[in-house]
Amino acid sequence: xxxxxxxxxxxxxxxxxxxxxxxxxxxxxxxxxxxxxxxxxxxxxxxxxxxxxxxxxxxxxxxxxxxxxxxxxxxxxxxxxxxxxxxxxxxxxxxxxxxxxxxxxxxxxxxxxxxxxxxxxxxxxxxxxxxxxxxxxxxxxxxxxxxxxxxxxxxxxxxxxxx
Amino acid sequence: xxxxxxxxxxxxxxxxxxxxxxxxxxxxxxxxxxxxxxxxxxxxxxxxxxxxxxxxxxxxxxxxxxxxxxxxxxxxxxxxxxxxxxxxxxxxxxxxxxxxxxxxxxxxxxxxxxxxxxxxxxxxxxxxxxxxxxxxxxxxxxxxxxxxxxxxxxxxxxxxxxxxxxxxxxxxxxxxxxxxxxxxxxxxxxxxxxxxxxxxxx
Numbered sequence: 001x002x003x004x005x006x007x008x009x010x011x012x013x014x015x016x017x018x019x020x021x022x023x024x025x026x027x028x029x030x031x032x033x034x035x036x037x038x039x040x041x042x043x044x045x046x047x048x049x050x051x052x053x054x055x056x057x058x059x060x061x062x063x064x065x066x067x068x069x070x071x072x073x074x075x076x077x078x079x080x081x082x083x084x085x086x087x088x089x090x091x092x093x094x095x096x097x098x099x100x101x102x103x104x105x106x107x108x109x110x111x112x113x114x115x116x117x118x119x120x121x122x123x124x125x126x127x128x129x130x131x132x133x134x135x136x137x138x139x140x141x142x143x144x145x146x147x148x149x150x151x152x153x154x155x156x157x158x159x160x161x162x163x
Numbered sequence: 164x165x166x167x168x169x170x171x172x173x174x175x176x177x178x179x180x181x182x183x184x185x186x187x188x189x190x191x192x193x194x195x196x197x198x199x200x201x202x203x204x205x206x207x208x209x210x211x212x213x214x215x216x217x218x219x220x221x222x223x224x225x226x227x228x229x230x231x232x233x234x235x236x237x238x239x240x241x242x243x244x245x246x247x248x249x250x251x252x253x254x255x256x257x258x259x260x261x262x263x264x265x266x267x268x269x270x271x272x273x274x275x276x277x278x279x280x281x282x283x284x285x286x287x288x289x290x291x292x293x294x295x296x297x298x299x300x301x302x303x304x305x306x307x308x309x310x311x312x313x314x315x316x317x318x319x320x321x322x323x324x325x326x327x328x329x330x331x332x333x334x335x336x337x338x339x340x341x342x343x344x345x346x347x348x349x350x351x352x353x354x355x356x357x358x359x360x361x362x363x364x365x
Binding site: 002010011014015017018019033035036037040043097099101102105120124151154155158 | 169183358
């Protein structure tokens with residue numbers, strides 16, 4: 001990867017990558033891994049970028065795809081290495097954020113399915129339903145329904161902590 | 164007042180100062196570490212698989228009454244196992260405190276040396292082993308006595324031809340299996356080195 005590419009095309013969007021990677025990782029070590037993999041994937045697939053969409057949409061798309069793929073891979077490994085998974089042992093993550101409410105929100109987001117995490121992150125980043133639908137590969141109506149359901153789920157998870 | 168998740172997100176990130184991106188110089192460090200780990204673990208598994216192969220071959224030849232041949236092949240296979248283990252241990256002696264780029268360069272150099280050495284070994288050793296095993300297997304049989312009835316020139320030609328074919332076959336099998344087992348990992352290692360060189364030049 002060239003330094004120029006990183007500085008011009010990745011660094012200005014590092015916030016997006018960081019926010020997404022944090023939602024899929026529990027430790028600083030994993031976060032560094034995911035961040036690095038996303039950057040390298042952006043670099044490797046830069047030639048596939050067609051200017052039909054915004055560069056930021058491209059970054060969202062790659063970041064989410066990479067994070068979901070890595071998380072799936074990790075889960076498969078965990079299943080293989082352990083006969084049973086302790087379902088109740090939900091990782092809470094380290095304190096990445098100064099804002100306590102944000103920290104709690106992230107903990108709740110990490111308890112959602114991979115796809116739901118992607119949808120809610122895109123929603124919270126104020127992407128229009130149409131764009132979220134194009135990134136996820138579904139219809140805007142479906143996104144609307146899912147967001148309502150995810151928000152209810154998050155509210156339940158955060159009940160008594162923030163609300 | 165009820166706080167919506169949208170508000171928590173917005174306000175939280177407005178005040179957030181920990182959103183600094185990891186340094187680019189560290190970008191390849193962990194990735195290359197993971198690839199090296201994968202290559203090392205694959206080579207270890209690959210080498211360990213020689214043990215059951217040696218035991219099975221020994222068992223088969225003992226079962227068909229060719230004990231000496233079984234011992235001979237098992238010794239050679241276990242010898243190959245220890246030789247590989249020695250070469251793989253040498254990989255671990257590489258200085259990991261060196262810069263990532265230098266470490267990867269040295270690692271690639273050692274891997275290439277091992278590949279070159281094993282190619283030679285397969286090219287020369289494989290025909291020698293197979294011809295000797297063939298001779299041991301058919302010793303005192305009609306196959307061997309009819310072979311001995313051929314004139315010397317034809318015998319030499321036949322053995323040389325067989326040795327050449329076996330040599331080519333050995334090298335081909337080694338290269339093919341290396342490509343199947345390590346091809347993707349080595350290609351990733353090459354990509355990282357290319358990227359790092361590109362980064363240093365830019």
